[in-house]
Amino acid sequence: MQVLYDAEANYDKLKNKTIAVIGYGSQGRAQSLNMKESGLNVIMGLREGGASWEAAKEDGHEVYTIEEAAKMADIIHVLIPDEIQGDVYNKQIKQYLEEGNTLSFSHGYNIHFKYIVPPKGVNVTMVAPKSPGKMVRKTYEEGFGVPGLICIEKDETGEAYDVALGMAKGIGLTRAGVIQTTFREETETDLFGEQAVLCGGVTELIKAGFETLVEAGYAPEMAYFETCHELKLIVDLIYQKGFKNMWNDVSNTAEYGGLTRRERVVTKESKEAMKEILKEIQDGRFTKEFALENQAGKPHLNSMRRLEGELLIETVGADLRKKCGLEKE
Ligand SMILES: NC(=O)C1=CN([C@@H]2O[C@H](COP(=O)(O)OP(=O)(O)OC[C@H]3O[C@@H](n4cnc5c(N)ncnc54)[C@H](OP(=O)(O)O)[C@@H]3O)[C@@H](O)[C@H]2O)C=CC1
Numbered sequence: 001m002q003v004l005y006d007a008e009a010n011y012d013k014l015k016n017k018t019i020a021v022i023g024y025g026s027q028g029r030a031q032s033l034n035m036k037e038s039g040l041n042v043i044m045g046l047r048e049g050g051a052s053w054e055a056a057k058e059d060g061h062e063v064y065t066i067e068e069a070a071k072m073a074d075i076i077h078v079l080i081p082d083e084i085q086g087d088v089y090n091k092q093i094k095q096y097l098e099e100g101n102t103l104s105f106s107h108g109y110n111i112h113f114k115y116i117v118p119p120k121g122v123n124v125t126m127v128a129p130k131s132p133g134k135m136v137r138k139t140y141e142e143g144f145g146v147p148g149l150i151c152i153e154k155d156e157t158g159e160a161y162d163v164a165l166g167m168a169k170g171i172g173l174t175r176a177g178v179i180q181t182t183f184r185e186e187t188e189t190d191l192f193g194e195q196a197v198l199c200g201g202v203t204e205l206i207k208a209g210f211e212t213l214v215e216a217g218y219a220p221e222m223a224y225f226e227t228c229h230e231l232k233l234i235v236d237l238i239y240q241k242g243f244k245n246m247w248n249d250v251s252n253t254a255e256y257g258g259l260t261r262r263e264r265v266v267t268k269e270s271k272e273a274m275k276e277i278l279k280e281i282q283d284g285r286f287t288k289e290f291a292l293e294n295q296a297g298k299p300h301l302n303s304m305r306r307l308e309g310e311l312l313i314e315t316v317g318a319d320l321r322k323k324c325g326l327e328k329e
């Protein structure tokens with residue numbers, strides 16, 4: 001699969017275009033500042049009176065309402081929560097789209113599951129950092145970037161690819177590397193990854209390890225350092241050097257113990273569960289469940305958030321992160 005870098009990307013098709021970034025949260029702030037500092041013409045489309053409105057103004061952006069920004073823009077880059085994009089699009093963006101505009105996203109969810117169906121004549125693209133927003137910004141400021149994806153769902157002008165790749169360059173993604181894929185692939189793999197591995201799987205593994213040690217009588221601080229804090233350092237090794245070199249960097253004791261016991265932790269049943277989670281994403285069961293959750297006002301998500309915040313690992317971790325000066329931005 002080809003990886004695209006700065007050399008393959010340029011701003012030619014963005015020179016005389018206005019990019020309206022809708023949303024100033026995790027991705028919105030990072031991507032809009034990066035693109036602006038890369039010399040692109042970026043305006044913000046935000047909720048008047050919301051926290052983001054003031055934050056974006058303080059960061060020096062030109063801030064408009066979503067409707068005003070949509071009217072002014074050639075490219076509308078939608079960076080608000082997935083579960084409300086359809087509503088905001090239908091009420092505050094759709095009516096201002098013109099032939100030749102580009103509707104752009106950082107996740108394929110709303111296009112893939114057809115909560116948003118753009119009109120003829122409008123390009124539909126994606127520029128998706130494979131990273132939380134804070135690292136998108138931090139790595140850009142450090143002169144590098146995070147890897148990302150671009151997708152072209154509809155190219156009505158013949159410029160969609162160059163627009164998407166140019167935006168990826170502006171965000172800093174082509175410094176690290178960009179892969180072109182499809183909305184379906186990005187949506188299904190991203191949902192799977194965040195559910196079964198990155199957020200869901202990993203936090204459950206850490207929680208189980210922490211609780212095992214605490215229930216066996218070890219100090220919670222010991223359990224936190226062993227199962228949560230050090231995990232980042234190990235994952236950094238895998239991120240930078242891959243599995244093989246991570247194993248080289250840890251002790252022979254850790255390598256032997258890890259390789260001989262890991263399949264008792266992530267078992268064949270775990271792999272079967274992962275396949276089921278992927279099937280639920282592919283056949284629409286997950287998105288239907290998430291839509292009902294949001295229509296009901298997020299009752300399960302809110303109660304799980306409360307429970308998560310009350311976990312011993314959370315309180316012990318917060319105390320240790322402060323004491324050990326780990327809370328750097
Ligand atoms: N978070 C991440 O790391 C990643 C996210 N993505 C994708 O990027 C997109 C944006 O995600 P993310 O940055 O996490 O989103 P956030 O949850 O951080 O978005 C918050 C922003 O959305 C605005 N907002 C919330 N509700 C509304 C509303 N009803 N009307 C108008 N604006 C609203 C908020 O404004 P206010 O201040 O007024 O509340 C704020 O500006 C999503 O498609 C996501 O899947 C892709 C890769 C990684």
Ligand SMILES: CC(=O)[C@](C)(O)C(=O)O
Nearest residue numbers: 129130131132190194198
């Ligand atoms: C950071 C990222 O890409 C996630 C976890 O999929 C998300 O926040 O949507």
